[in-house]
Amino acid sequence: MTIDTKILSALRTAASNGVGGAELSQELGISRAAVWARIEELRSLGYEIEASPHNGYRLLSVPDVLHADDLLSSLGHMKVIGRDIQVFEETTSTNDVVEKLARDGVKEGVVVFEEAQTKGRGRLGRKWISPPRKGLWFSVLLRPQLSPLAATQITVAAATALFRAIHAHTGLDAEIKWPNDILIRGRKVAGILTELSAEPDKVKHIVLGMGVGVNLVAGDFPPELRKQVTSLRIETGQKQHRAELAVRILEELDRDYACVVAGEFEALADEWEEHCTTLGRRVTIQVGGRRIEGTAESLDADGALLLRTQHGHLERIIGGDVTVEK
Ligand code: BTN
Numbered sequence: 001m002t003i004d005t006k007i008l009s010a011l012r013t014a015a016s017n018g019v020g021g022a023e024l025s026q027e028l029g030i031s032r033a034a035v036w037a038r039i040e041e042l043r044s045l046g047y048e049i050e051a052s053p054h055n056g057y058r059l060l061s062v063p064d065v066l067h068a069d070d071l072l073s074s075l076g077h078m079k080v081i082g083r084d085i086q087v088f089e090e091t092t093s094t095n096d097v098v099e100k101l102a103r104d105g106v107k108e109g110v111v112v113f114e115e116a117q118t119k120g121r122g123r124l125g126r127k128w129i130s131p132p133r134k135g136l137w138f139s140v141l142l143r144p145q146l147s148p149l150a151a152t153q154i155t156v157a158a159a160t161a162l163f164r165a166i167h168a169h170t171g172l173d174a175e176i177k178w179p180n181d182i183l184i185r186g187r188k189v190a191g192i193l194t195e196l197s198a199e200p201d202k203v204k205h206i207v208l209g210m211g212v213g214v215n216l217v218a219g220d221f222p223p224e225l226r227k228q229v230t231s232l233r234i235e236t237g238q239k240q241h242r243a244e245l246a247v248r249i250l251e252e253l254d255r256d257y258a259c260v261v262a263g264e265f266e267a268l269a270d271e272w273e274e275h276c277t278t279l280g281r282r283v284t285i286q287v288g289g290r291r292i293e294g295t296a297e298s299l300d301a302d303g304a305l306l307l308r309t310q311h312g313h314l315e316r317i318i319g320g321d322v323t324v325e326k
Contacts, residue, residue, distance in 0.1 A: 001072065003028055007038055008073035011049065011059035018055030064133065066113045066243055074247045080109040080261075081140055081254040088112070090132070092119040094139035095195055095209040101141055102197065102205040108143040111250060120211065122191055123180070124321055134216045135231075136246050139209040140253070144261060148198040152303035152318055153265045154206055154257075155180050155194045160271050161252035162190055162210065169245045170236050178278040178296060178305050178322055182212075187230035189213050210249070214240050269299050278324055283307070287320035296322075 001009075006028055010019050025032045039049055039057060046063025047070075062070065068085040075082050084107075091097055096119075097112045114137050120128035130137045142154060159176050166174050166182065166189070175183050180192035193209040213231035221229050232240045259268055273279055278296045285292045285307065294309040305317045 002069050003030065003034075003038055004042065004069035005073045007035070007042070008047075008059070008070050011057060012073060014056075014058070016058065018050075018052070018058040020056035021051075023056070062243065064239075064242060066115060066136075066246065068113075070243060071113075071246060071250075074243070075250060078109070078250070078254045079258050080142075081257055082111050082250040083107075083109040084111070086110065086112045088114045090114060090116040090118060093117050093121055093209070094137055095121070095193060095207050098139040098141045098207045098209075099195070099197075102207065106141060108141050108205070110141045111138055112140075113138040113246070121193065122211075123193055123319075128191070128193075128211050129216075129221065130211065131216065131220050133242075134220060135214045136210070136212040136242055136249070138246070139207050142206040142208055142257065144203060144206065144257075146203045146260075147201060148196060148203055149304075149318075150302040151194065151196050151198070151203055151206060152179070153260050153268075154208060154303075155192055156265075156272050156299065156303040157256035157260050157268050158192045158194070158208055158210060158253060160268050160275075161256045162192070162212070162249060163275055165245065165249040165252045166190070166212075166232065169248050170232055170240065172232070172235055174275070175277040176272060176275050177324070178276060179319060183277070184230055184232075184235045187228060189230050189232060189235070212245070212249070214242050214245060265301070265303070269301075269303065273299060278305075278322060282325040284323045284325070285317055285320040286323075287317065292317070292320075 021032045021035055024035045043049055048060040050058045050060055066087045068087045071085050091114055094112045094114050116132035117130035117137050120130035122128040159180055162182050163174050172184055177183050181188050182190040190212040195207040197204040215233045216231040218226055281296055283296050294307040297306045297308050300306055307315045307317050309315055
């Protein structure tokens with residue numbers, strides 16, 4: 001934990017009671033002057049911190065920026081995801097940054113956020129719009145002991161975590177569209193891009209990328225997409241606190257990942273099925289050059305979709321572009 005993480009954590013715990021400079025200096029093992037210097041630095045980043053002789057330091061408000069120390073100080077004890085957090089102002093894609101960390105041998109659990117991505121990508125080679133400070137654009141490095149066929153479990157776990165966090169943070173009723181879209185009132189608000197590096201029988205690592213449209217307004221989307229996409233701000237009519245939502249998502253994700261690792265995927269699959277509006281519907285799925293029509297029946301034990309085709313066969317589908325019939 002860095003000094004700033006410890007200071008922010010102490011300020012959060014003390015809340016309106018405040019925490020004294022002497023107390024902080026003793027707890028952190030640094031001089032009172034050094035505590036003051038760190039407080040000044042945090043203020044320069046936009047943290048509103050009151051200093052009074054009676055109450056000591058009190059955290060009054062936090063800025064709408066993603067700050068690794070702040071996110072770490074807000075997280076509870078994390079088993080894996082969020083043990084390390086890195087925030088960049090702008091790079092190409094968080095999936096690229098995490099892929100590089102994976103190749104450098106970094107431990108699983110690291111999370112990389114970017115305030116903006118210049119080459120954010122979605123599934124099937126699509127572009128992912130990632131304007132500065134309007135959303136949560138992040139990726140997580142995972143090294144689960146799974147077979148490549150079971151890697152879909154990670155996408156399902158990410159979808160349930162996102163679904164839960166969005167509901168808890170905004171009260172909005174989201175729905176899941178197979179395989180990995182989160183929709184609100186039929187419009188996409190978040191997506192998941194799972195990129196896999198694997199040997200024939202085992203996963204080497206997974207880069208789990210997640211994009212959540214938090215504070216985008218209609219003008220942030222290209223006109224041709226406006227009917228299909230939305231943001232939490234558009235849906236609630238209120239600007240949302242990105243860092244608080246990020247913390248909630250990481251906590252839910254850590255919990256869900258622990259379930260997958262413990263072989264308890266079934267509980268997640270049940271939750272996913274409960275909120276997935278694709279199931280029971282007639283769909284057309286484009287898988288590469290192939291178009292398959294049928295009824296989406298259920299998930300299998302690895303998170304793949306079981307589709308009853310118009311000829312009565314059950315097909316196992318692990319990815320593709322889904323169109324749900326109205
Ligand atoms: C999709 O729905 O098509 C998946 C979208 C995934 C977007 C996220 S944003 C963070 C991460 N970095 C990327 O370039 N893409 C994912």
